[in-house]
Amino acid sequence: MIPVVICGGSGYTGGELLRILSGHPNIEITAVTSEKSAGKSVPEVFPHLHECRHLVYEPLKKEDLLDRAEVFFLALPHGTSQDAVNFFFSKNKNVIDLSADYRLTDPKVYEEWYGIPHNFVSTLRRAVYGLPEIYRKRIKRARLIANPGCFPTGAILGLLPALKNELVDVFSVVIDSKSGTSGAGRRADLSVSYCEVNEGFKAYGVGTHRHTPEIEQELSLLCGKKIRVNFTPHLLPVDRGILTTIYAPMKKRRSVGDIVKIYDGIYKKEPFVRVLEYGMYPNIKNVCGTNICEVGLKLNERTNTLIVVTAIDNLVKGASGQAVQNMNIMMGIEEKTALDTLALFP
Amino acid sequence: MIPVVICGGSGYTGGELLRILSGHPNIEITAVTSEKSAGKSVPEVFPHLHECRHLVYEPLKKEDLLDRAEVFFLALPHGTSQDAVNFFFSKNKNVIDLSADYRLTDPKVYEEWYGIPHNFVSTLRRAVYGLPEIYRKRIKRARLIANPGCFPTGAILGLLPALKNELVDVFSVVIDSKSGTSGAGRRADLSVSYCEVNEGFKAYGVGTHRHTPEIEQELSLLCGKKIRVNFTPHLLPVDRGILTTIYAPMKKRRSVGDIVKIYDGIYKKEPFVRVLEYGMYPNIKNVCGTNICEVGLKLNERTNTLIVVTAIDNLVKGASGQAVQNMNIMMGIEEKTALDTLALFP
């Protein structure tokens, strides 16, 4: 049994880590931290996690935690995570960071978008971006995983085959995303209160959302050119799920068959990406609670545009599920372990 | 008091016509039709319309209805409407058609997208597309209004100032729309049943939705070029509202100030279009139950793209409210009559 510690376990991604890891046969959660819930048992904070009643939240004292785990999951706020990651990593622990602190390889870009400097640039260089569909080999050898953001996961998986195969004009990509409200975290804030969100729908952070440089970094690496994208997130009145609709002009005329073949080819061995039959489109409801990314394809021949629609559960493939997938890969555990639950429908 | 008849009054748009017209001081509803609800009083079909308990649904017998009104609202299925519109129009009645049958000026385009021929081409030529923000003068003199589709209303109002002022590259426009479920009509269908829609979100009719040619027709007229657009509708788990996110590459660099001035200038006298302060974005919840179209603007300077977000209530500005607005204009009634209710929030 591999001992793991969850730092920051009282938010929604922390709750999902607890839920998923509770069902993992090869690991044991030895500690879970929360500053504001310190002293409470897990079910006092998350009544649905009655099975974790033996776990009591404790404040994050890095030195005390050090010897209690081989793997540290960090679900801390951006900024806060920098130092904790560096500490555990420097002590030869395996670290999976769910914050954005180690995702942007260029510390200047990080500072520009997050408004604070990166204080651990040499550790940053050791981080591997935890999208197994691109970086599985590097993840196997890594000790520090920067777990991808929820929006980037859906966007990059939608475009990866098209970019790798130079199907589309990379300079005119539109990424229109719609996220369930759990993406905003578990917090007391009027903007996410029930009556403000329910029966509503809006765009936010138009052109300024912090996941933009993360998407651009990975897409640029895939196509070998420095590109910028139009990325707009919207807030959906549902608990979970991100649907991303991507528009990319085709470079030249290609048949539907070609496109399908390319997508199928790249994803057929992926345990958590499912390319739907051409003409079928994903629904966030069908991936709810799972680590699956569903991909739907449409070649709009009237405009010669490739339209890709992807759906993920933002808390699973978009956060904690992918974090466990990364741990499985890193620790040599079968990749699907604890991640093979079916979606709950309806 | 102007006598009006509502043909097709048991669907959601019919219900909204009844609701709005019940509060209209200048009109009297003399008949309402429904084949399947014939013989029932309105509140038996719509318990919330208790005030309409004096009205009993009757089958649509055109000859019998003819003398009972000056204005005929038709909220019939596409295809079915063709003949009824032609009949009332040919008898010198004022007709407002909420179906798509008289929206597309080219009967070949109609046949291509709706799969049936248009049998009344000379009447079709007399129809005015009922978007007052473009055609108010013609609506005043018209006797046949083709009331716009819900998606086209939000899309066209979002792009009108940009196209009129040649701000954007008209050949690369992306229109990503999200509609509440009432847009699917009032019907017994598994695809709109509660448990299938709730907590879900999906794209549908990607690249093939019938509102596409309607949007293209009006945008082409606005910019003077025959254009095609990428239009994708999505199904939102809410009752009402359409949010449309539009991406259009700027032709050349323009300042935010210029863009705001252009939008404000065109819409400042419009009673039902509200351009939000730059940086603010609409929420369907804020227009629920109203005839307002809210418009939010963003110049993404990183990609030199204009992003416009519009919100309407699909059943009001997107259907029955706009129909009443058209009637007001056509009949010389103050345009806002019966349409000045505030949104219900939350």
Add this chain to the structure above:
Amino acid sequence: MIPVVICGGSGYTGGELLRILSGHPNIEITAVTSEKSAGKSVPEVFPHLHECRHLVYEPLKKEDLLDRAEVFFLALPHGTSQDAVNFFFSKNKNVIDLSADYRLTDPKVYEEWYGIPHNFVSTLRRAVYGLPEIYRKRIKRARLIANPGCFPTGAILGLLPALKNELVDVFSVVIDSKSGTSGAGRRADLSVSYCEVNEGFKAYGVGTHRHTPEIEQELSLLCGKKIRVNFTPHLLPVDRGILTTIYAPMKKRRSVGDIVKIYDGIYKKEPFVRVLEYGMYPNIKNVCGTNICEVGLKLNERTNTLIVVTAIDNLVKGASGQAVQNMNIMMGIEEKTALDTLALFP
């Protein structure tokens, strides 16, 4: 035009007062207060109230406000309201208090349930409980209205005819209520955040909710006996609406016809109570946005129990609509003025 001031205008009931009074032909809102939103215009706080953009929130300075209105609506927190009510009332103003501070006639009961003493007992004696269906005559002559709580409104209207006619055993009444989330007010609190409420349902304040003594006070007055009830509120994942299911054992066997006759008789002239046909039950959706209380009846002959189901919009008949109804009565305005809007469905 009667000048009115709204004290506490940034919560949901305040927003509803603004919405309803904006459409009232006989009144003018001269000021609206809010401590935390002071200096902001109304649409900055409630974007849907664009029509109120001339109104700017100001702090509640009683002396300054005094000369600006004849009628003062107070939508302040319980406890805070005591003093403000007393001030305006003592200055000969008309006061409609939406808090609970002047509802309980016995100051000891008030102190027991609200945990603070009542400091203005002589003013308290002058307050009239603002349920027009019971106290219309007294409201006409009153200058201080204690506007009923949302749960008591639905519960009392459901039982009034049964108690007045001694149909039921008053000592075994069960009142099971389900309220939309707007009943919890507009506030940043984890317990009302979207992801906590959505797809959930729970009871709260079981046997201890503060509306209990208010219900008991009025029911006791109706039946002439001091009674206690079992009252349980539940939190519904909807914005608006309270459905109350009431169980009361019949004293003796009575026919369905008798019961219907009694309810119809008492409510037939009431503008805002609608007794449904026997066997039909209300749905909160059908009264959304209206000042209507719908009442459904069932005589369970197997158990000889009268079951009454009532539905109101908690923010309208349960708060701000009823407050305006009370103002209309008090000021000699036609009772339905500004309150005759139809429900928004769907």
Add this chain to the structure above:
Amino acid sequence: MIPVVICGGSGYTGGELLRILSGHPNIEITAVTSEKSAGKSVPEVFPHLHECRHLVYEPLKKEDLLDRAEVFFLALPHGTSQDAVNFFFSKNKNVIDLSADYRLTDPKVYEEWYGIPHNFVSTLRRAVYGLPEIYRKRIKRARLIANPGCFPTGAILGLLPALKNELVDVFSVVIDSKSGTSGAGRRADLSVSYCEVNEGFKAYGVGTHRHTPEIEQELSLLCGKKIRVNFTPHLLPVDRGILTTIYAPMKKRRSVGDIVKIYDGIYKKEPFVRVLEYGMYPNIKNVCGTNICEVGLKLNERTNTLIVVTAIDNLVKGASGQAVQNMNIMMGIEEKTALDTLALFP
């Protein structure tokens, strides 16, 4: 591996059987039937069940199915199930019937409430009511399980300890239940369409719901007296979950401690019933996707009434989960097998 057949696998309970049994290590699904979906693979009907893509729906041909399983789950409509159950049972198969056809021990009561005679009375006598918390020993030896209704499960588990211990007056029990919309089944019906249910809430079948005699049968057996109850179901705008609020007058004064002790004592060894700390109440959201029944207790000392609130997932403990629990018991498999998933929250 035990071969099982699911008869009626295209509804929500059928889908849940497929989901749960797919994760069961000791069983193999050898066939699944559906008349209207015959010929389709499971994922064509339930896209979330991609793992079941090897299964194709077939029409229900009893003779053909007979040799393909040891256990037959029947999720067929009431009435239809009678004959199929009898057939498989008479052929010495193990049968778990999710319909109501074998729940009521008295065929006259069945005929009275379901409107059709029971044609297999001798088989009916062999059926065991599948509530393990009462009948575990008999289930172990049974070959025919009448799986309880969803409402009865929540109601009976709430009252069982109180009745067994003669805490309450059994002649005045009120059971007020609120069910998610999946309880209405997967069907194309206007009454369960999204816009009719969303933002709504209503009572239905007041005093006439068919689960009433089932509840009364089991409660009568528990207390040894023939009792009748007031049972009212309501329709909740959520996918899953039933919350039941039960009011039962105490026979005599008892302390909170006594009551808690009694409930804890009876349920402490039950794997799927969780008595919450006194003063805590269940939320359907916390049991979503699980086989757990949560129980909250309140002694209302003002009225000397015991109030019990229970929450279950209507599709799991209220249907398919309990069916699998019964199969586990019947087949000698560890009772929690395939049923230990944690709730999905939020």
